[in-house]
Amino acid sequence: MYVADTRTRPAGPGTTPGLPVPPPATRAPAGLARRAVPATVLVLGAVSLITDVSAEMVTAVLPLYLVTGLGLSPLGFGLLDGIYNGASALVRLVGGHLADRGRRYKSMAALGYGLSALCKPALLIVHSVAGISAVLAVDRTGKGLRTAPRDAMISLAAPPEAQGRSFGVHRAMDTAGALLGPVVAIVVMHAAADGFDAVFTVSFCVAATGVVVLLLFVPGRVPQPGPAGSGSAKSGSAGSGSAGTGRGEPAAVSLRAVVSLLGDRALRRLTLCALLLGLATVSDSFLYLILQRDLDLSGEWFPLLPLGTSASFLLLAVPLGRAADRFGRWRVFLAGHGGLLVAYGLLLAPVGGAALPAVVLVLHGAFYAATDGVLMAAAAGSVPERLRSSGLALVQTGQVGARFACSLLFGAAWTTWGDHAALAAATAALAVCTAAAVALRPGRAALRPGRAAQ
Template sequence: MYVADARTASESSGPGPHPGRTLGPLPAADTRAVARPAARTVLRAVPHTVLVLGTVSLITDVSSEMVTAVLPLYLVAELGLSPLGFGLLDGVYNGVSALVRLVGGHLADRGRRHKTTAALGYGLSALCKPALLAVHSVPLIGAVLAVDRMGKGLRTAPRDAMISLAAPPEAQGRSFGVHRAMDTTGALLGPLTAFFVLRTAAGGFDAVFVVSFCIATMGVLVLLLFAPGRVPAPAPPSGAAVTPAPATGRPAAAAATVSVRAALALLGRPHLRRLTGCAFVLGLATVSDSFVYLLLQRRLDLSERWFPLLPLGTAGAFLLLAVPLGHAADRFGRWRVFLAGHLGLLVAYGLLLAPTHATGEPVGPVTVAGLVVAGLPVAVLVLHGAFYAATDGVLMAAAAGSVPAELRASGLALVQTGQAGARFGCSLSFGAVWTAWGSHTALIVATVTLATCVAASAFIRPIAVPIAAPNAAGETI
């Protein structure tokens, strides 16, 4: 429906024959009056597919963030895990996802089974929630987390491919921003739900895992019942000619061969290769969210019962800024917004290194110094959320324009894999440095590394081309 509406508006604006369906002649004055508002309406609308996938992500993130909010405390305080051990588990948590994203992208592109592959990933992650009830040793917990991340790896690229295929090229950033805002609403509700479950339920952590499983099951059902089985190719930009399908009778997307070799060959495109390289380099200095929250908890000497609320600051900023920054990326350049997000993260690391945060003492009475100590964590969490709002969906929007529709999931998976693999290495190294020399030294190393990586990425920046008018290779940024 979205594609048909876009073509209707385009084909009715101006004289002369147009390929495809026509609406009949209209007087010149009426044509302008009808076509322009229709075009503006189409460009501003959010595709139905994006809203459905956003709802699925919202529900699923309530479930997953319930576990994520209590997991660091459960492993470190309940099981006595060292920072190095937690860094290893956290690396597995993200690294396994990186390894299977290419598989998920390839399975989705073969036969355009985006929904089926995504549903498999969501279902696998849902089944892991009750499994946490039965395991209490670190190796078994690591195995369950690895399977959970396999589910995330399978679903991420197909889901993002469905979003990019449903949205017009000039509104990719906005569409991903809307999806990420809905996703982050779940991330905001998840820690709150975990907080209330921990305070009211007798089972403690076990109760959190049970409630998380029930919510995750709802997300899978919404995907199966309401998401379209196949997503049509996106509408062309306003004023662009509509290219008819080949004479073979098959869609243009089906004419190309989907294979692992074809997916890897996408890195031959300069824009996608440089974008993947930058995502990898910057991921090497992106400290895990869990480590950021542990640092804040220890610096402020927060009670364990308040720990699940720390992610709310990040999620709240992400929610408020996802759509505005997505729109800004469409208007001013996706690469600029992406790099600016990492500069914000660099400032957040600097605030964590401030002397008032290095004492580890509880927040004192209401004084000027006390207000500064209380205000810095808020600033850190807001910058942390702004970082995700400027990078998460924006990176996918920047990459989508360089990948043909028939390889969309595979191409996005390449970028995601590079980024997730680098963050896996960062979790391991940060945990090792923390264990050997302390958290302050580990954060100094991460800050210096991030500053270096931002400078390197600014130097090797991807080739910028106009957003609303892709070049011959289909590249946009």
């Protein structure tokens, strides 16, 4: 039973005599509020963990299924991989805008997760390139619809000084699912007579579970951080249109207001940098195929390669998120691309040994840990609260659209020149784009550690 402490404060400098002393139970440990990750972030992390188990089960076997099972050329695989990773580009803008209208973040995220889940059993009945292309396009449409609203919920629930850490925790949980997915795929492939169909079936069941968790446990309205950490941009931010929305009724969100976000210099340069760097980022699947050929791995062990990336991502996501909050999100973002350059260089270097693939995969995971959530944390500082989902979608669209183009170009280069010549061209392009991004410098919102734009 709780009994209030009725002791009063003695008079002293900076105190008011006669005020009651707060009960011990209400005294939070120093710094606890700053270290805490909002419950919304943790629940969304759980949803992403479950969903990524499902997605990575398919991703782990898909390159092998398409290249060896269906006999696709590298150019054909590049087209399908581009669809898989880039079809969501424009849809992200739609999902972001619809989520901002009436703050329907949860509803839009649930629609996206549900659409992707329904695509898993469709892979059981389509065996042509055209059919698989259509299924992958719908699956990535679901991803495009859900990503910006989900990231907006994370951004709005977390205080500005903890954006990097909150995105890091979410991405770590998401990556735990990515780590488990290939393991489950390997187990299913070994246990089932028709391994590919069994993987697609189990993947659907897991994806459906993620949708249920989202619907039951993610709050309908995102809890906002306190006044000191609202994360809202002031009325002077680009695209705000009015003096902010506060905590009252949401203001109307027009397409004109969304487009006007690019009037903000920092957000415009951040989007341009994400686009440039995406143009020279080789798809994960191509990287794994190069490693598989270099190591001469058998098909049943191919799903192990994504595990190295996922393990590194999992271990480094939170530390690099904290580093981004402390030292600057843009600096950490660029450092991640520097690590990717080193990974490409190692693949091209005339060196071998068992340690080389491990180092490449660790650097690959570190790249994602330093860029994925960190980019969203940097962008959140330049976007007003009422347009948060739309603003994050703008940055994501530039990046994903560029990676779609890179998949097509890399597939064509591989078909024409060979895998290592294509990788050499991509490495040179990444070096040039990284130098251009350093010169552009997006602005204070991305460079300043510890706070979002106010």
